Amino acid sequence: MDYDFTGCGYSEEELFSRVDHNDLESEKITAPRYSYWHSVFRVFFRNKLNIVILAVLGVLIVFAYLYPMFIEYDRYANLMDAESKHLTPSAAMEKFGYNIHWILGSGGSGQSTFDAMWNGAKISISLAFICAAINMTVGVLVGAIWGFSKKVDIIMTEVYNIIGNVPYILFISVMVMLFTASFWTMVMALTITGWLGIAYFIRTQVVIIRDREYNLASKCLGTSTIKIAVKNILPFMTSIIVTLLATEIPSYISYEVFLSYIGMGLKEKSLGRLIFESESAMVTPGWEFEFWSPVIVASIITIVLYVVGQNLGDASDPRTHM
Amino acid sequence: MLKYLFKRLLHGLFSIIMVVVIVMILIYSLMNRQLIFASDPLYAKRLNNAKYTYRYSKWEEYGYLDYVTYADYLIDLTVKGELDEETRKSAVSFGRTADKDTDIVKEYVAEFTEYYESRGYTVERLDAVMINPKKVADGGQQQLYAYKDIPLINRLVKYFTRLITVDNVNNVKDDIEDRGLTFTLFDPLYGGKTFSPAIIGNGTTHKYLLYFDNQFPFIHQNLVTINLGTSYSVNMGVDVFKTMTSPQGSFVLSEITFPTGFTEMSADNLHTATYISGSMTGNKVNEDRFDTDYTNVDLFRSGFSKMGYSFVIGIISVVMSYLLGVPLGILMARKKGKLLDKLGTVYIIFIIAVPSLAYIFLFKAIGGSFGLPTTFNMDSASKLMYVLPIVSLALPSIANLMKWLRRYMIDQQNSDYVKFARSGGLTEGEIFTKHILKNAIIPIVHGIPASVLSALTGAIITERVYVVPGAGNLLTEAINKYDNGVIVGVTLFYAVLSVLSIILGDIFMAMVDPRISFTSKSR
Numbered sequence: 001m002d003y004d005f006t007g008c009g010y011s012e013e014e015l016f017s018r019v020d021h022n023d024l025e026s027e028k029i030t031a032p033r034y035s036y037w038h039s040v041f042r043v044f045f046r047n048k049l050n051i052v053i054l055a056v057l058g059v060l061i062v063f064a065y066l067y068p069m070f071i072e073y074d075r076y077a078n079l080m081d082a083e084s085k086h087l088t089p090s091a092a093m094e095k096f097g098y099n100i101h102w103i104l105g106s107g108g109s110g111q112s113t114f115d116a117m118w119n120g121a122k123i124s125i126s127l128a129f130i131c132a133a134i135n136m137t138v139g140v141l142v143g144a145i146w147g148f149s150k151k152v153d154i155i156m157t158e159v160y161n162i163i164g165n166v167p168y169i170l171f172i173s174v175m176v177m178l179f180t181a182s183f184w185t186m187v188m189a190l191t192i193t194g195w196l197g198i199a200y201f202i203r204t205q206v207v208i209i210r211d212r213e214y215n216l217a218s219k220c221l222g223t224s225t226i227k228i229a230v231k232n233i234l235p236f237m238t239s240i241i242v243t244l245l246a247t248e249i250p251s252y253i254s255y256e257v258f259l260s261y262i263g264m265g266l267k268e269k270s271l272g273r274l275i276f277e278s279e280s281a282m283v284t285p286g287w288e289f290e291f292w293s294p295v296i297v298a299s300i301i302t303i304v305l306y307v308v309g310q311n312l313g314d315a316s317d318p319r320t321h322m
Numbered sequence: 323m324l325k326y327l328f329k330r331l332l333h334g335l336f337s338i339i340m341v342v343v344i345v346m347i348l349i350y351s352l353m354n355r356q357l358i359f360a361s362d363p364l365y366a367k368r369l370n371n372a373k374y375t376y377r378y379s380k381w382e383e384y385g386y387l388d389y390v391t392y393a394d395y396l397i398d399l400t401v402k403g404e405l406d407e408e409t410r411k412s413a414v415s416f417g418r419t420a421d422k423d424t425d426i427v428k429e430y431v432a433e434f435t436e437y438y439e440s441r442g443y444t445v446e447r448l449d450a451v452m453i454n455p456k457k458v459a460d461g462g463q464q465q466l467y468a469y470k471d472i473p474l475i476n477r478l479v480k481y482f483t484r485l486i487t488v489d490n491v492n493n494v495k496d497d498i499e500d501r502g503l504t505f506t507l508f509d510p511l512y513g514g515k516t517f518s519p520a521i522i523g524n525g526t527t528h529k530y531l532l533y534f535d536n537q538f539p540f541i542h543q544n545l546v547t548i549n550l551g552t553s554y555s556v557n558m559g560v561d562v563f564k565t566m567t568s569p570q571g572s573f574v575l576s577e578i579t580f581p582t583g584f585t586e587m588s589a590d591n592l593h594t595a596t597y598i599s600g601s602m603t604g605n606k607v608n609e610d611r612f613d614t615d616y617t618n619v620d621l622f623r624s625g626f627s628k629m630g631y632s633f634v635i636g637i638i639s640v641v642m643s644y645l646l647g648v649p650l651g652i653l654m655a656r657k658k659g660k661l662l663d664k665l666g667t668v669y670i671i672f673i674i675a676v677p678s679l680a681y682i683f684l685f686k687a688i689g690g691s692f693g694l695p696t697t698f699n700m701d702s703a704s705k706l707m708y709v710l711p712i713v714s715l716a717l718p719s720i721a722n723l724m725k726w727l728r729r730y731m732i733d734q735q736n737s738d739y740v741k742f743a744r745s746g747g748l749t750e751g752e753i754f755t756k757h758i759l760k761n762a763i764i765p766i767v768h769g770i771p772a773s774v775l776s777a778l779t780g781a782i783i784t785e786r787v788y789v790v791p792g793a794g795n796l797l798t799e800a801i802n803k804y805d806n807g808v809i810v811g812v813t814l815f816y817a818v819l820s821v822l823s824i825i826l827g828d829i830f831m832a833m834v835d836p837r838i839s840f841t842s843k844s845r
Contacts, residue, residue: 158337161333161821163344165338165816167813170797174352174353250674258677258678262782262786264798272677282687295680296680298677299680302676307671
């Protein structure tokens with residue numbers, strides 16, 4: 001029977017209409033398609049702040065990695081020229097001409113502070129990324145095993161108690177004394193015990209999730225331990241691991257600065273080394289740029305990496321995907 | 323509970339011993355031992371063979387190896403009675419080269435070589451270095467000695483048995499009368515009339531074993547001494563523990579009456595007198611003042627010890643950070659998502675992400691522009707110089723406390739007990755202070771002993787930046803100067819503190835939260 005409702009003030013769309021049975025349509029699953037990583041990035045880019053920060057990170061990476069490739073940086077090029085040392089930006093630009101090298105003035109051996117800063121940033125960022133990659137990989141793997149096996153737990157906890165009490169700088173200084181204080185020595189020194197803390201953190205998380213009901217159910221149904229680890233626990237850990245990474249990477253830059261400051265850092269002119277060498281410039285009028293520019297770049301790098309990592313960590317938590 | 327604690331302490335002890343083992347392996351086996359001479363002016367002056375023997379004797383002193391010279395060996399034999407003085411004298415002067423030895427020397431050199439080589443020593447003979455056929459070069463005298471690396475186990479046992487020494491009336495080797503302890507209620511140093519109990523020893527290393535004075539903590543003892551390890555380059559020949567705990571700064575003079583009745587303005591602290599054999603007779607200064615060989619005294623100084631400065635700065639900043647960090651963390655949790663929370667988060671990110679060196683310099687620059695002193699001066703009476711180090715130490719720990727307390731409180735907010743309390747009609751304020759805080763504060767309480775005890779160890783960067791004469795730099799200084807004794811000692815000290823703070827933290831936590839029990843009977 002046809003009723004005419006058009007007279008009642010309803011438009012056509014608001015009315016019920018007849019839907020016929022369709023075999024093809026009924027075979028489709030109606031839930032929206034869900035892709036984990038797609039959702040992670042959707043949530044991540046929903047926050048406009050993240051785009052800005054990623055752009056800053058991009059600029060930093062370009063300056064740290066591409067800029068030194070296109071310039072000829074020789075720290076001691078102006079060493080013999082006494083008048084080129086410790087210049088303010090304006091004085092340096094007057095002396096050397098108006099280009100990007102001298103916008104931060106010159107340092108103690110007549111080098112460009114701007115170029116020195118980006119060379120240092122390259123070394124520091126590389127160190128942080130390599131150390132984080134090694135420590136995270138080893139730490140997560142060991143931590144997963146540590147959390148799963150009760151026997152390993154007893155041994156590893158004891159090892160952790162012992163190694164954790166040996167001062168970190170002692171390991172590093174012994175490494176530095178055994179080999180020279182080169183980049184790879186520093187990587188080795190920072191990773192030889194660095195993974196232990198991460199492994200311990202992951203172990204605690206694994207222990208918390210391991211005995212949840214759904215894992216017990218999975219175990220009862222005969223799922224293998226490896227499959228439980230990879231399919232049931234790892235997805236839970238993704239956001240934790242990303243958040244951990246966000247604190248780890250800046251911490252290596254920070255640690256490298258600290259080590260250089262106490263005289264145990266790299267021989268290469270990393271950011272930490274630059275800060276250490278120009279410490280006296282902090283209080284000398286007219287020399288401030290030499291000190292503050294590496295400090296500020298180190299701070300910006302660490303803050304940017306930290307914020308990106310934290311927000312990525314938040315985004316990788318499936319509960320935020322709604 | 324007691325049994326559990328005992329077990330924990332044993333575990334801690336095991337960890338501590340293992341830490342010392344690892345550190346010993348690191349510094350005695352892995353590091354280049356030649357480096358210890360880097361800052362030794364005497365070593366640079368030695369020439370030729372004397373350089374070798376000096377090196378071995380120093381390595382022996384600092385525990386690397388066992389070193390015996392041929393002359394020592396002969397003296398040892400004489401003491402044992404296997405050799406008479408006449409033969410020793412003729413046997414001791416061996417030739418410039420091996421073929422110039424006399425028969426009797428040859429016999430004893432062979433004996434010496436055989437004796438030590440059978441015990442795993444390396445025997446070395448250095449021929450004399452000659453300028454011309456008649457004259458021996460400077461330091462070029464012929465040498466004969468044996469040495470052997472000390473095995474780790476021996477070194478470890480020796481270290482731990484020497485760790486704590488108790489003063490004993492037979493410590494003084496000289497022939498002295500009336501060995502024994504005297505207990506007096508009237509300390510002779512105060513004229514023998516004021517009431518001040520003291521235990522005075524004769525034959526002990528220290529003269530005063532127990533005494534009272536007007537300095538904190540008022541009662542002092544010299545009976546038990548802790549020897550963490552002797553310093554080589556940081557504080558030549560002084561024990562690490564003493565380096566950390568003895569006062570610094572300029573001398574404090576006062577009217578002092580010496581045991582002979584001699585009175586003068588002096589900084590000598592007579593209570594710290596220790597025995598030095600034969601130091602009184604033949605020394606005019608000591609003869610005038612002392613009546614026994616207990617002449618080696620420490621001096622009164624105006625400043626705190628290294629550990630004292632670190633602790634004063636550390637403990638004030640700890641108190642400050644708890645007083646500020648806890649309320650701020652609570653406020654952030656209550657005003658979640660509001661302006662205060664956002665400001666707090668920015669501050670936390672700043673502290674976590676910016677290298678600690680950078681923000682300490684920033685605080686220094688800001689503080690300096692307000693006219694606060696940026697360097698520490700022990701002789702200055704001004705208390706203002708403490709401000710910046712304390713603030714620099716407190717600000718990061720405030721951020722840390724805020725971060726965790728906020729996290730814990732927000733996690734607790736969704737608990738059933740909070741919903742129940744709310745449905746029961748409690749105000750938000752009551753819920754926060756009486757219910758959520760009590761649960762959220764538990765993990766914070768766990769960290770209190772650690773933060774208090776770590777105030778003793780000092781802070782590396784802060785103390786360096788503000789030139790505070792504290793204990794924080796001891797380890798880095800020791801590493802830079804290759805001072806093995808100090809490295810082992812400081813590491814042991816750190817390890818003990820860290821083990822203690824974890825155990826104390828657990829006890830604190832169990833006291834605050836009655837649900838936590840360390841006995842397994844409930845399961």
